[in-house]
Each structure stands twice: as C-alpha cells, then as structure tokens.
Amino acid sequence: MDEYRGGAPDTRDEGGLTTGEVARRLGVAPTTIRSWDSRYGLGPTAHTGGRHRRWTAADLARLERMCALTATGVPPAEAARVVRAETASGPPPRGGTATAPGPRAGERARSRAGSGLRLGDVRQECKGIARAALRLDAVALDGLLDDAIGEHGLVVAWTEVIMPTLQAVGRKWESSGERYVEVEHFLSWHVSGALRRHAPPVAADRPGATTVLACVPGENHTLPLEVLAAALAERGLPVRMFGGALPVESLVTAVRRTGPAVVGLWAQSRTTASRPLAQHVAALEWGVRGARRRPAVLTLGPGWAGQTVPGLPHPPGLAEAVAAVESAARG
Incomplete structure (x- = not known):
C-alpha cells in the first residue's frame, strides 16, 4: 500500500511503473494512456524487461502535465504539443558535462499538475480521483472509486481516500470565487453511486436493532x-x-x-x-x-x-x- 502514498513514483525493481499503475496514479483509464502514447508520442522513453514497457519518473511527470492541461479545458492535441515543447526546452548541458534535465522538467510538471487541487499529504488514490473529477471523466472516476472501496473497504476508503478529496474540492471552489462547483457536484454524485454499488442489500428489521x-x-x-x-x-x-x-x-x-x-x-x-x-x-x-x-x-x-x-x-x-x-x- 505504500506505493500509493506520496507524490513521487517509486521505480520498483523492474525499472518503472506499468501502464495500469500509471493510470491509477493519474486518475485516467489505461486506454487513455495508450492513446496519448500512440497519438501524441507521450509514451515511455525506454523498454525494460523484454516487451513490457515501464514508465519512469520523467515519463510520469509529462503525463501529469498533460492531465493538468486537459483538466483546464485544453484540447489533448494542444496539451501534448505544450508538453513536448516544455520537455524539449529543458536546460542545456553546462561545460560539456551531462546533466539531468528530466527531473527538472518533472519537478515543474508536478508543481503545475498539483495546482488544481491542493491535497497535501494524502494517499496517491486521492490525486487520481481528484484529477478524474476535474476532467469530469465519469468512466475513470467510477473505476477509481470502485478500486478504492474494493481494496480498502468502505470505512477506510471514505476516511482516507474519498473524504480528503471531497474536502479539497470544497476548499478549491470556496477560494476561487465559487468556480469548480460543477466538480464538487459531479464528484459527490459519483461517490453516492459507488456507495450504492458496494453496499450489500439492506438487512431485515430486527426489533430493537434498527x-x-x-x-x-x-x-x-x-x-x-x-x-x-x-x-x-x-x-x-x-x-x-x-x-x-x-x-x-x-x-x-x-x-x-x-x-x-x-x-x-x-x-x-x-x-x-x-x-x-x-x-x-x-x-x-x-x-x-x-x-x-x-x-x-x-x-x-x-x-x-x-x-x-x-x-x-x-x-x-x-x-x-x-x-x-x-x-x-x-x-
């Protein structure tokens, strides 16, 4: 479970994250990740372990920036162009010594991606759910909510994943002139639906126990x-x-x-x-x-x-x- 905590991705022994793990972190469907790869060239920079593709911290940073742009209404094609341009404009090497512009670009992308909702130190699932809510992505949001409840149970999922995200959305619209009200309503509606999907049938009445x-x-x-x-x-x-x-x-x-x-x-x-x-x-x-x-x-x-x-x-x-x-x- 620690792999879902904190903002920086672990690279694991295999050298990176799978497409499914990246999708959960970002709050998008795996098919969206693959589409951004095939259409806009935002795929992983290297193959690791045969045919399996692994995403590095720099790869994930590009996708976080992509999510941040599309969440504000930028069309995916234009967002991808911006991400590629930002990646290409990293600081050049100094004095002929190889530098690592990837982490700098990743740091920039993470800070911008996080500017949508200030979640603080929460489970990584919160960030994925928040991004899906900001994009008004119903399919991804339902999947992420179902995953959280299925993995953690109702009580933990509510306390550690859903409620912190709802609170962040509430703070966002209160501090932005009541923008993002549609995001709060959208998220609340889908949380309510997820609760109904996962709750068992109502138990029969028992005298004195209702x-x-x-x-x-x-x-x-x-x-x-x-x-x-x-x-x-x-x-x-x-x-x-x-x-x-x-x-x-x-x-x-x-x-x-x-x-x-x-x-x-x-x-x-x-x-x-x-x-x-x-x-x-x-x-x-x-x-x-x-x-x-x-x-x-x-x-x-x-x-x-x-x-x-x-x-x-x-x-x-x-x-x-x-x-x-x-x-x-x-x-």
Whole structure:
C-alpha cells in the first residue's frame, strides 16, 4: 500500500511503473494512456524487461502535465504539443558535462499538475480521483472509486481516500470565487453511486436493532449519512435512511414507527444543529407498557462541535460512529 502514498513514483525493481499503475496514479483509464502514447508520442522513453514497457519518473511527470492541461479545458492535441515543447526546452548541458534535465522538467510538471487541487499529504488514490473529477471523466472516476472501496473497504476508503478529496474540492471552489462547483457536484454524485454499488442489500428489521439516519431540518448534506448507512449494512445491521432536511414531525413519526435502537442526526453547520431537537428525540419512548425503550441518539457531523448534548455521544469520525451503532444495536 505504500506505493500509493506520496507524490513521487517509486521505480520498483523492474525499472518503472506499468501502464495500469500509471493510470491509477493519474486518475485516467489505461486506454487513455495508450492513446496519448500512440497519438501524441507521450509514451515511455525506454523498454525494460523484454516487451513490457515501464514508465519512469520523467515519463510520469509529462503525463501529469498533460492531465493538468486537459483538466483546464485544453484540447489533448494542444496539451501534448505544450508538453513536448516544455520537455524539449529543458536546460542545456553546462561545460560539456551531462546533466539531468528530466527531473527538472518533472519537478515543474508536478508543481503545475498539483495546482488544481491542493491535497497535501494524502494517499496517491486521492490525486487520481481528484484529477478524474476535474476532467469530469465519469468512466475513470467510477473505476477509481470502485478500486478504492474494493481494496480498502468502505470505512477506510471514505476516511482516507474519498473524504480528503471531497474536502479539497470544497476548499478549491470556496477560494476561487465559487468556480469548480460543477466538480464538487459531479464528484459527490459519483461517490453516492459507488456507495450504492458496494453496499450489500439492506438487512431485515430486527426489533430493537434498527438505526434511523436523518439530516436535521435545514440540512441537506446527505453523503456522510449514505456512507454510514452503507457501512452498517455491510455489517448486517438494519438501517432506515431518511436523507436530507427531515422535518421534526416526520422524524418523530419515523422513530415511533420503527422503534430504533439508534438515531443518528447529521448537522453539517452549527446553524442547523439543534440541542433541543436531539434531547427531544432522545426522550421519545416506544414499546409496550412496562417495557418502554428509548433510542440512543448520536449527534453526527461538524455542526454539533461546541454544542454537544450531555449524555448523547458525538462520534468524531465514521469508524467511531459505526462502533457506537454496533454497541447500541447489539448490546
């Protein structure tokens, strides 16, 4: 897994990366890499190990620059012309001594490629997903999301791959005059689809074991609840998902009709988080007389920071929320 961390590619014992590994790093389909090779001459500079072609750090830098240009709307043919020109204009040798212009060109290309989204120190998969989202490349994005969830599982994929990328996209449009809004919507939609593809069927209801998930009134950020619902379904726990901005009366009705063990209330903003609402839901009772039960209420999301409710857990992340639900539902 370390091969997917950090920005600089490893060269491995074979002398470079395979086309598939390059595609995952860049967030493009392998067929795109091969097309850029055959059409524009942006293939690997050397063969290594017989017929198998391996990509070096300098090769990868050229492709990163290609991705950065096409993500801004430059046609592929023009982007390739720019990349070839930049590569050819590397600093000349000094005093007859051979220099290594490749790393300089690679350094330049990496810095420009990274200017689209500032991701920081994250898994390499984040960068591939971000590039695919910037290009609005649906096929590549779905493939990368499926690979991340399939390899790491829902919880780790969300925490270490998907969420950092979503946060980077959010920071980008907030700092750029609300540009890139389409990228955020595009990425969120495909993440939601990936969660549905990988989540198992909803488990059958078991008395006292169901979890109700809903956004508080005025809150429409449903994606974190979607991943929590998928993670709980993965563990065989019955879930009832009510999505965004559920009115108070409807939330109360849902709790009384389902008799849940847990109610998760998501608030993205402090303006939507409501301590009285959480306390009201926690006081609801269900069941027959003499055996009344109350749900465990989880206050979920950053909106509850600084106004958590005494006695009501506030899990800081997805893994903690899953553990809290499992404890209450199975306890």
